Amino acid sequence: MSAVETIGLTKDYEVGFLKKPHRALDHLDLEVEQGEIFGLIGPNGAGKTTTLKLLMGLVFPTEGEARILGKPVDDRRMKAEIGYLPEQPYFYDYLTGRELLNYFGQLFGLSSAERRSRADELLAKVGITSAADVQLRKYSKGMTQRLGVAQALLNRPRVVFLDEPMSGLDPVGRREMTLLVRELQGSGVTVFFCSHILPDVEQLCDRVAILDKGKLVAVGRMSEILDVSIDTIEVVADNVEAELEVKLRPLCRSLERVGDRVRLSCAEQADFDDAAAELMQGGGRLLSVTPVKQTLEDLFVRKVGEKAQT
């Protein structure tokens, strides 16, 4: 049984006075395995939040269906086993952080002792213990986001859905969030999250799906979709005479002079070996060698760009 499954999931929103349909999500097929950290990425308006809202039963699909832990999205027993952090969450501002967790704990059917200990534990984990008894109207955006994470974990869920979990957090908060997701994965929790902050996704995810204008453009393991063969090696050298430069050129994908230095990049390990040998012989001096992996960002720009052209 997969943790999350969508089959031809499609959503049209009616926009404007004429209720013209606008396709926010177009026949999305996804399968997320249990225990995975799965990232759904895409530019603004790609349909990430819409996908999560469909999974949470907040909006209804125009076509297709979705299943979580093998159950339809409105199954109450299944809902007791998931957690959800909405995008830019907002909670009852007349409650304190502790009261909110207690209320949601009641809805999850936790005993009162369990609610108390779980609330204390989670408030500490997300670092807002000192604001536990402050009304939420006085919370900052980052504190609300932290509380949002706490309420998503209240019931020790098997699958957690996080919509832009890093937004509203400072760098320290992001780091903590990353550790938290790792910890969740360590205890076997499936994490499904949306983000447009790619470096975060890159460090965290087992698999990613790239969404653009409601359509799936790529999905796979990080190592699969980030094509390793196009890794490059960047070299910086100086003392490169004109004669040497001529010899190096055919070995490089690019070569440019920056002041009295030369920056060149080699596409293959063999080219780099040759270039390094030439440099030694021709009196050049190697200053640095950096292997550069293709980043998710490169891929993202390429995929989304490709589609824009077609």
Next chain:
Amino acid sequence: MIRVGYIALNTYRETVRDKVLYNLVLFALLMIASSYILGKISVYQEVKIIKDLGLAAISIFGMAIAIFVGIGLVSKEIDKRTLYSLLPKPITRVQFLLGKYFGLCLTVLVNVLVMTAGLYFLLFLMSEPFEPALLKAIFLIYVKLTVLVGVALLFSTFTSSTLAGVFAGFVYVVGYFSTDLKNFDSVVDTGALPQITKALYYLLPNFKNFDIKAPIVAGDIVPMTQIVWATAYGLVYVSLLLVASAWVFQRRNLK
């Protein structure tokens, strides 16, 4: 079902933490108190004026709470997006609606009780004997208010607060003069208007059914059967309103 209770209690907590509510209650108690002064000015019938105004205050302020708080019950949760984190919890949309409904009914009940206590206290100050008949009128006022909360809830499921308020106020006014609507064709008998007014008569709750203030204050006997019938009418109407609200809300996309 215990979850409906939790949602109701949270709704109750929301309203009692709202300053608007205290202002309304304070105002209502002031109104009841001022009837005391009014009663003093007029030479006799002092007690009658207090009863009249007291019952009117309970009704009017109860209505204000039912409508002004009621219209935000669902729409505010959608606008503020608090529902996004609530509905994915293991509850159904119907449980949410019922919780909201009963929560506000509880708030209204507490308010009615506070005002009732105020009214009896005033009568006690004037050395009036305890008069249980007033409770009959107050009971039916409360039944009426629960219907009104249902009306507000229904509008709240598909429209924004302001519009829902206008609609709910409209339903109350038209529903109150319902009997006149039925006989509207004796005034105007051309065009579609009589048909429309007749349809409204059958559709809208007849709020006059709950109004026994005048005979109670006058000291007339109001038969128990009348009260039972009015209550049954209210219960049926509330059930219909809840079913309609659920029907609308279950289909609603939360954008």
